[in-house]
Amino acid sequence: MRLKLAGILTALLLFAVPALALAQGFAVSPAEVTIENLAPGEKAEFRLTVHNKEEVARTFVFTVFQPAAEERREGREQFPSTHWINFSPSQLQVPPGSSAEVTVTVSIPREEKWADKDWEVWLGVSSPSSHLLNVQLYVRLLVSTSSVVSRQPSTALLLAVITAAVLLGCGAYYLFRSKRRTRP
Amino acid sequence: MALHKRNLNVVTVLLLLLHVLIFTPSLPVSAQTTGVITITMTGGYEISLAVSPDHWEPGGAGIVHPDTTYETDAQQFTLTVGGNCPVHTYIAGANATLIREGRIDPSYKWSLSQDGGNGLLTYALWFTLSDAAGYTLLTETPIEFCSTTLGPGDSKQFGVKLLTPQPDFIRDGTGYFAVGNANIQARIILSAVAAA
Numbered sequence: 001m002r003l004k005l006a007g008i009l010t011a012l013l014l015f016a017v018p019a020l021a022l023a024q025g026f027a028v029s030p031a032e033v034t035i036e037n038l039a040p041g042e043k044a045e046f047r048l049t050v051h052n053k054e055e056v057a058r059t060f061v062f063t064v065f066q067p068a069a070e071e072r073r074e075g076r077e078q079f080p081s082t083h084w085i086n087f088s089p090s091q092l093q094v095p096p097g098s099s100a101e102v103t104v105t106v107s108i109p110r111e112e113k114w115a116d117k118d119w120e121v122w123l124g125v126s127s128p129s130s131h132l133l134n135v136q137l138y139v140r141l142l143v144s145t146s147s148v149v150s151r152q153p154s155t156a157l158l159l160a161v162i163t164a165a166v167l168l169g170c171g172a173y174y175l176f177r178s179k180r181r182t183r184p
Numbered sequence: 185m186a187l188h189k190r191n192l193n194v195v196t197v198l199l200l201l202l203h204v205l206i207f208t209p210s211l212p213v214s215a216q217t218t219g220v221i222t223i224t225m226t227g228g229y230e231i232s233l234a235v236s237p238d239h240w241e242p243g244g245a246g247i248v249h250p251d252t253t254y255e256t257d258a259q260q261f262t263l264t265v266g267g268n269c270p271v272h273t274y275i276a277g278a279n280a281t282l283i284r285e286g287r288i289d290p291s292y293k294w295s296l297s298q299d300g301g302n303g304l305l306t307y308a309l310w311f312t313l314s315d316a317a318g319y320t321l322l323t324e325t326p327i328e329f330c331s332t333t334l335g336p337g338d339s340k341q342f343g344v345k346l347l348t349p350q351p352d353f354i355r356d357g358t359g360y361f362a363v364g365n366a367n368i369q370a371r372i373i374l375s376a377v378a379a380a
Contacts, residue, residue, distance in 0.1 A: 027232035030225040031269040031378035038221050046223050053234070053266075071272075073380065122377060130283065130369055131238040132344075133261065137231050138377035 025053035026060070026094075028125045032140040033104075041110025041150025047101045048139060050125060052094035060094060062087040062102060063124040065138060072120040076142065079121035084108060085141075108145060116147040232266030233273075233376045242346055250351035250359040251302060258314040258343040263374055265334045271376040273329035273340075277309040277322035280370040282363060292363055294349055294370070298323055302347045309372065314341035326375060333379040344372065 028050055035044045052058045064082040072078070079085075086105045094100045104123065108114050122138040240246075240261075242254035265271055280294040297308035300321045310319035313330065320327070330340055351359025 025232070025234035025266065027230045027267050029230035029267075031229035031231040031267070032225075034222075034224040036222040036224070042221065044221050044223055046225065051230070051232075053232070067377075071377075124375075126373075129238070132240050132370060132372055133235045133238040134371055134373050135233050135235055136373055136375040137233060138375060139231070140378055 026058065026125075026127060026135070026137070027051040027053060028137045028139060030139065032142070034142045034144075035106060036144045037146045038106070038108055038143060039146045039148060039150045040108045040112065040114040043105055043107040045103060045105045047103050048123070048125070049099050049101050050092055050094055051099040052096060052127075055096045057093060057095050058127040060092045060100075060102075060125055060127050062090065062092075063126070065122040065124045067120065067122050067138075073140075073142065076118050076120035079119040079141075079143065080114070082121070085121070085123070104141075106141070106143060108143075110150050112149055115145055115149060117143075117145045119143045119145075229269040229378065230267035231269045231271060231376060231378055233271070233374065234264045234266060235374055236262050236264070240344065248346070248348050250348055250361060253345065253347050255345040256343040258312050258316075259341040260343045262339050262341050263329070264339040265336055265376070268336050270333045270335045270379040272379050273334055274326035274375045274377075275311055275322060275329040276324055276326040276373045276375070278324060278371040278373065280307060280368045283367040283369050288369075292366075294368065296322070296324055297347075300347075302349050304350050304352065307349045307370070308347040309370065310345040311372070312343050312345070314343070319345050322372065326373070329374060334376075346370070 028048055030048070033046055035046075038044050050060050052060075064079075064085050066078055066082070069078070084107050086107070088103045088105070092100050092102055119142070121141050121143070123141055124136050124138055126134065126136040128134065237260075240256060242248050242256075248254060263273070265273075277296045279296050282289040282292040292305075294305055294307040297303075297306050300308050300310070302308055309322040311322055311329075312319045329342075334340065349361075352362035353360055
């Protein structure tokens with residue numbers, strides 16, 4: 001795999017790009033979020049604040065990271081799916097010396113197997129750059145689900161209600177008609 | 185006629201009963217109640233990390249040769265913990281990418297070594313804390329940067345070492361990279377999470 005470039009015989013490679021000699025400073029709060037009693041089928045929403053401490057505007061991106069078992073809090077299991085966590089917006093442009101917020105939504109599918117669980121997952125915040133050294137900050141997210149499933153109406157229940165209404169209507173109609181016709 | 189209508193009413197009642205029997209088993213799960221969801225943002229804790237400087241020009245001008253080792257002083261870089269939250273810190277390396285006109289060119293890259301050895305298109309990175317005895321190999325899997333928890337205001341000095349890949353080709357006894365005068369971007373990721 002050789003690129004056909006002018007200067008192909010050049011033995012040197014530029015390794016680092018010129019960069020500002022500034023620290024990559026930014027902060028995220030809160031550092032830890034605990035969600036308790038979240039029922040499968042429900043969602044929880046909270047906001048993270050990103051503070052850009054540098055003198056230039058930065059774009060921040062958000063990721064979900066599954067920490068190793070030894071990095072998690074005691075009694076916490078791995079979060080089942082990173083797809084259950086959504087960031088809005090997915091990336092954030094923050095002016096120098098300013099702060100901005102991202103909304104995080106955690107949605108648990110309505111299945112009984114996700115009831116009564118204690119999970120941990122980390123939310124990563126970083127500002128990708130062309131510099132050699134990059135910083136990524138993680139917010140610990142601790143999620144505990146309730147022992148019961150959400151009471152939101154299921155499809156079967158809705159179907160049952162509709163069918164019942166139709167049948168009751170029919171019954172009332174026939175009763176009304178039969179009473180009218182049996183009158184002298 | 186009256187008998188026919190009475191039959192219809194009976195059928196209606198039977199259908200209603202049948203309907204209840206069919207759907208009743210699915211109702212208890214749907215009817216369970218849930219409590220109040222509690223979201224706790226831990227205090228006013230803010231997590232923050234800074235590293236300075238954030239770049240390095242190996243060989244003095246940022247120009248490297250194949251199969252060559254470059255290293256900084258062990259005090260070259262300083263990681264500083266900000267915010268108001270004690271943290272665990274981690275460090276990881278990444279593959280090096282070719283940058284053309286400000287964009288990643290996927291046709292050429294250096295993979296990060298898993299064992300400290302270099303090869304064709306494979307390079308290696310290490311780091312050392314200023315108070316450590318030797319270098320620690322960096323892979324894409326994050327490892328502990330500092331074995332102890334760092335508090336707000338704490339800082340750690342560290343250095344890095346780079347071993348460039350074997351030459352892409354050799355001519356007249358001299359090794360060359362296939363891309364000349366190009367920018368290769370290597371990355372080291374320093375990360376932090378709130379300590380227990």
